Amino acid sequence: MSKKRLFYAVLLMCMSGLLFAQTQQITRIAVIDMQKIYLTYYSDSSAVRNFEAEKQKVQDQIQKLSDEIKELQKKKLQLQTxxxxxEAAALDGEIAKKAQYLSDFIRIKKAELDEKAQKLMNTDDFMNRLYKTVQQVAESEGFSIVLDIRGINQVTSNIIWFTPLIDITDKVIQVMIKN
Known part of the structure; x- marks a missing residue:
């Protein structure tokens, strides 16, 4: 009877160990660059071309205003020399006004452009298609979690380091273009 109990105890331990091993799964994480996907997917659309043209127009206006301020500063320096x-002190007021205007202009235009970029990206059709494609690629590659390395309005990433092996951005783009 003790041999039988020992056999069942060993069998039970082996089965529970096997069951435990099956439940222990390593979570694999992938990363994607949503901004790159968005720009690649929509690069040929008129909405994106219009947005890019408006963004360039704003950049040109900012550059023009900055150049005007620099010219006034040079003129002030020459007057001081x-x-x-x-007369140099009188220019100080004009320089301050233009600098404040430039600062306000940049703040307002950045908010407008950010809002337009968000609207372009958040179209239901695009987001649904993107979500399904990311899910499909991640599951086929064996990933459990997918992180965005950089948001549409972010310049930097919250992820400090990752290996390019887990970047599925190009695969997602290929699938989206193919479909």
Missing amino acids: DGKTA
């Missing part, structure tokens, strides 16, 4: 301190 020539000993015309009263």
Whole structure:
């Protein structure tokens, strides 16, 4: 009877160990660059071309305003060098006004462009298609979690380091273009 109990005990331990081994699964994480997917997928659309043209127009306006401020600063410096301190002081007010205007302009236009970029990216059709494609690629590659390495409005990433082996961005783009 003790041999039988020992046999069942060993069998039970082996089965529970096997069951435990099957439940222990390593979570694999993938990363994607949503901004790259978005820009690649929509690069030929008129909406994105219009957005990019508007963004360039704003950049040109910012550059023009910055150049005007620099010219006024050069003029002020020249007046100071020539000993015309009263005229140089008068330019200070104009420079301050233009600098404040530039600062406000940048803040307002950035908010407008950010909102337009968000609207372009958040179209239901695009997001549904993207979600399904990411899910399909991640499952076929054996990934359990997919992280965005950089949001649409972020310049930097919250992820400090990752190996390119887990970046599925190009695979997602290929599947989206193919479909």
